[in-house]
Amino acid sequence: MAPYALIAEPDPTRAAGLLALITGEGLEGVVARDGAEAQEVVRQRNAPLLLVTDLALPRVDGFALLTWLRERGDATGTQVVVVTAFDELRVRAWQLKEALGIHSLLSRRAAPELMKDTVKRVLAGQRSTPPFLGEPTTEPExxxxxxxxxxxxxxxxxxxxxxxxxxxxxxxxxxxxxxxxxxxxxxxxxxxxxxxxxxxxxxxxxxxxxxxxxxxxxxxxxxxxxxxxxxxxxxxxxxxxxxxxxxxxxxxxxxxxxxxxxxxxxxxxxxxxxxxxxxxxxxxxxxxxxxxxxxxxxRARQGAQLQAQQAGQARQPPLPEGGALELLREAVRALDVPALLVAPGRRPYAGNGALADLLGLPAERIPGMSLETFCQHVAGLTADPAATLRQLDLASESSRGLHLTLALERPQPRRLRWVARPFPVPGGVAQMLTLSDLGGAPPPREERERLPRMDALTGLDTRRVGEERLLREIGRCRRDGVPFSVLLVDLVGLGRINMERGFDTGDAALRDVARRLEGLRAPPGFAVRWEGGALLLALPGIDAEAAEAVRQRLHAVLGTPKVVSASVSVEGEEDPQSTLARAQAALTRAKAELRSSHPG
The missing domain is CATH 3.30.450.40 (GAF domain)
Known part of the structure; x- marks a missing residue:
């Protein structure tokens, strides 16, 4: 059968451009709009001489398509060019280039001349340079x-x-x-x-x-x-x-x-x-x-606001020069306490030098920021920006104020008191936001001791505590010359249970699995809430055969939440993290086998 080039591209316009490029090189081109269609073309015509594919394909993605292709005996000579818009997908594909047989990777924004030159070089048996070389893809935020x-x-x-x-x-x-x-x-x-x-x-x-x-x-x-x-x-x-x-x-x-x-x-x-x-x-x-x-x-909202402002200005005499907000601006600048004046409409109006020094934010930038952007900057100085951002806000205009405590990690560790107080000004309600320094962050040891050591839902050790105990117990077993095994367990379909039957039902199922694990352990063994719906049972003194027996006992209990599990034993002087990685890999394989045998 005559050699051909296969183009896996869901966008018709881009597919047409690639097809013209391929035919210009003297090859027959065949277009598939998704990964499953590309597989069917290969089944009918055998493997192509050249495959140009996106990674984000419908039905069967580009990674799965390439994996499937490389399992075919007739695809050893297929040259592969990957074109994708997504940086993280492109980097991961380059990391897997040997296994997937990728010869070149290009950004979706690559110039047509670069695309044409790449196809020529790949057909000539030349591999390309790593991705991102000379290809800036991320635009300013x-x-x-x-x-x-x-x-x-x-x-x-x-x-x-x-x-x-x-x-x-x-x-x-x-x-x-x-x-x-x-x-x-x-x-x-x-x-x-x-x-x-x-x-x-x-x-x-x-x-x-x-x-x-x-x-x-x-x-x-x-x-x-x-x-x-x-x-x-x-x-x-x-x-x-x-x-x-x-x-x-x-x-x-x-x-x-x-x-x-x-x-x-x-x-x-x-x-x-x-x-x-x-x-x-x-x-x-x-x-x-x-x-x-x-x-x-x-646009409609902005137009209505402008009309309302114009109507308000027509009804009220304009503020005199050096009016309320300007006077307050000068007062804020004179304060030694970090402060931000927020004008009606939640608009940052003025900050002082103390605020700029505390947050590493130039004072002249503040009036041009939205309150959301200002809060994002403050949250970005903490250990958990997403959680902090949900807290940061102004007070309700009818309230006596908003009081929060937050811990900064940058520019230096410290605890702050965030206080917002509303007050009337001509034209609306302004707010004064002050940040009071409560002193340095707790020392690392104190902070560690403050963290919870027991999972509130299951009553088991938290992962942080569990990892510490694992390290100690594995070391002890090595010194005593006895084996050590772990059993990793995952509750099947926890996300679906939560969505379809509610989180109370999902929590109850997880607690049930935790009790089953607790019943299987013998001192000094212990159970850990590992992550999400996954639990870990540490089995000091238990070898691989005995650990498998424990695993079988777990699955022998009828009428309880369904679980998938895997057990592994420490091998020689293996690093504990390597043992855990093998356990996670074994669990992943077990979950994949369960999905393939019960696809619904």
Whole structure:
């Protein structure tokens, strides 16, 4: 059969461009719009001479496609060029280039001349340089975040009813339990509208940014589809995937008329997602319309505010020169206490030198910031920016003030008191925000002792305490010349239980598994709440055969929550972290086998 080039690309316009490039090199080109279609082409025609593929393919992603291709005996000579918009996917693919047989990796934004030259070199048997060389892909965050601030998209009120109805319709149309309208902020993603989320995520209306699949949509400025997150080399360790909340994902960028990506309109399922290229195109079109609607509403809101301001100015005499806010500005500057004057409308108006020194923030920048941006800067100086950001705010205008305590880690460790007090000024209610230094952060030892040593839900040791005990017990067993094993257990479908039956039911199931483990241990063994739905049983003095017997006893109990498990024993002078890594790998294999035997 004649040699050919296979192009796996869901976007018709880009596929046509690649096809023209391939035919220009004298090769027959065949286009597949998703990974499953590409597999079918190979089955019918055998492996291609050249494969040009994206990594974010519908139905079967690019990583899975390449893995499958390399298992074929006729694919040893196939040259592979990967083109993708997503930096983290591209880096991971380069790390796996030998196993996946990748000869070149390019950014989606690579110039046509570079693409043409790369194809020529790959066909000539030359491998390319590492990714990112000379290819800046990440755009500055400032303009994008400023656009979100200027459109006033983030608020503390309930989700907009119209947007809620929209995401509910999207979830129903795509046949998935979860749909989100997600804005990607500095350190977190925030759900402007959502349907189908577990109660904890719905209450917080967001997650840390490094958990967010939507972060990749913003970074890549492209639609992202992850058909099977649990098997994906980039996303399988994501906390939302480990918890069973995200099994698959498809998201399209909310792109403004001026080119900023605000976030994503996305759909999520707990199972592998079988959306095709046409579905992805429909999601992109919906996201485009939503972005247009958000812009129109922002313009209307800004116009109404301007009219109201103009009407208010017409009714009230203008403040005299050196009026209330200007007088207060000078008073703030004279204070030795770090202070910020916030004008009506939650606009930072003036800060002083003490505030600038404390936060490492130039005083002249403050009047140009939104309050959200200011709070993001302060939260970024703490150990847990996402959690801190949820606390930081101004007082209610009718209250006597807001008082918070927070611990900074930068520029130097210290504890602060955040106090916001409202007061009337001509034209509205202003606020004075002061930050009082309560002294240095607790010493490391005191801080460690303050942390909880028992998991409140299960009554078991926390992971931090468990790791300390593991190190001690493994060392003791080595000195005494006795074996040491661990049993790692995961509650099957905890995320689904939480979503379908509520978190109280999920918590009860986890406590049940914890009691079963406690009943299997013999002193000095101990059980640990490891992470999420995973628990660990340490078995000092137990060899591999006896540990397997303990594991079988765990599964012999009928009528209790279903679990998947794996046991391993310490080998020789093996590092404890290596033992735990083998246990985690064995558990991952066991979970994969369970999914393949019970796909529903």
């Amino acid at each position: 400032g303009p994008r975040l400023a656009r979100i601030d200027s459109m006033r998209l983030v608020d503390e009120g309930p989700p907009d009813a119209e947007l809620q109805a929209l995401v509910a319709e999207v979830a129903q149309a795509f046949g998935v339990p979860v749909a989100l309208l997600s804005l990607v902020l500095g350190d977190r993603q925030w759900f402007k509208a959502h349907v189908g989320l577990p109660p904890s995520l719905a209450k917080d209306r967001g997650t840390p940014r490094d958990w967010a699949f939507c972060h990749h949509v913003v970074q890549g400025r492209e639609s992202l589809v992850v058909p099977d997150a649990a098997r994906h080399p980039v996303f399988r360790d994501n906390p939302l995937v480990r918890e069973g909340i995200v099994g698959s994902y498809a998201g399209a960028p909310l792109l403004t008329s001026t080119g900023e990506v605000l976030g994503s309109l996305c759909v999520i399922d707990t199972r592998p997602l079988m959306l095709g290229a046409e579905d992805l195109a429909a999601l992109r079109e919906l996201a485009r319309r939503v972005a247009e609607d958000l812009e129109q509403k922002a």
